[in-house]
Amino acid sequence: MSAFDERALFRIAWITDPHLNHVPASRWDLWCDALRSSDPTALLITGDISDGDDGWFQLDRLATCVTCPIYFVLGNHDFYGGSVAQTRRRAVQAARESSRLVYLTDSEPIRLADDVFLVGEDGWGDGVIGDARTSPIRLQDFQQIDDLRGRTTDDRLATLRAQGDESxxxxxxxxxxxxxxxxxxxxxxxxxxxxxxxWYEGRIADDQWAPYFVCGRVGECLDDVASRRPRMNLEVLCGHTHHRGVYRRAQNLRVYTGAADYGHPAIEGLIERGGLNDLDGLA
Ligand SMILES: [Fe+2]
Ligand SMILES: [Fe+2]
Structure with missing residues (x-):
């Protein structure tokens, strides 16, 4: 294959927060048709595939809809009903047992073209940004994820920060x-x-929400890498807030946050050689 041919070849359908456990059976075939008709060379899911163990069923189900690789990271909902370590082990196992599932958190950089790569990492609302100590926000995560259940605020924050550091x-x-x-x-x-x-309804998170909706340590990492490697453009794709927006952090660092609507999974955009080909005005 020549380098020229290769450049034209990737076309990745980006999906975020599909929460597939909320999709009624009557809508599943339409969703499959939408995926197939976008003619992707791969799917990319930026987390909240479903709730807990149901995610493995849903990934297998997706793999019957399309014939391409499925790249994914996990969102907080995907960890429900277990511990962080157990769920990650299960994701690693699922990817090893499948020829098409790729858990990016456990994967080396994927080469999409000569000079274009894909990397991934789950990430956590790690309590670094905003005012976690006075925040009244109590996420379902604090009941649903073993590492966070029954903890004092200080213990929970220490766990979240450790997860942010690891990410x-x-x-x-x-x-x-x-x-x-x-x-x-x-x-x-x-x-x-x-x-x-x-983003949330066109505004950014306040001090109360930001601790649980921003992964501050990943932000610091991206700042550092972007400044050390100025010729490399970092294009970040994320979700979690279910509201869309674009933020240019630096000349070579931009963040796309995708939208989501429970029960109505959608393709957020197509990643191609020229960039994110947005289906609904995000780019
Ligand atoms: Fe979500
Ligand atoms: Fe989330």
Whole structure:
């Protein structure tokens, strides 16, 4: 295959927060048809595939709709009913048992073209941004995820911060593995990395919501890598807030936050050689 042919070849359908357990059986075939008719070379899901264990069923089901690889990271809902470590082990296993599922958090950079790469990391609302100590927000996560249940606020915050640190460490390692030839790196993650990328009905998160809707440590990692590698464009795709927006953090660092509507999964945009070909005005 020539380099010219290869450049034209990728066309990745980006989906975020599909929450597939909310999709009625009567709508599933339409959803499959929409995926197929977008003619993707791969699907990319930035988390909240479903709730807990149902996610594995849903990924297998998606794999019967399309014949292409399915790249994914996990969102907070995907960890429901278990511990973070158990769920990640299960994701690693699911990807190993499948020829088409790729868990990006556990994967090295994926080469999409000569100079275009894809990396991914789950991410967490890690309590770093905003005012976690005075926030009255109590997420379902605090009941549904073993690591967070029954904890004091201080314990919970320490756990969330540790998860944010781990996410940033893994992401940094992957970004450092991307070869110098890269001009564009797509970074798939669930939680917005900056307050300014944490949209809700056209506004960004306040001090009360930001601790649980921003992964501050991943944001710091991206800032650092973007400044060290100015010739590499970082294009970040995330979800979690279910409201869309675009934030240009630096000349070579931009964050797209995708929308979601329970029961109505959608393709957020198509990633192609020229960038994100948005279906609904995001780009
Ligand atoms: Fe979600
Ligand atoms: Fe989420």
């Amino acid at each position: 940033a460490d893994r992401l940094r390692q992957k970004l450092m593995q991307v070869p110098d030839v890269a001009t564009t790196v797509w970074v798939a993650t669930h939680v917005p990395p900056y307050r300014e990328s944490c």
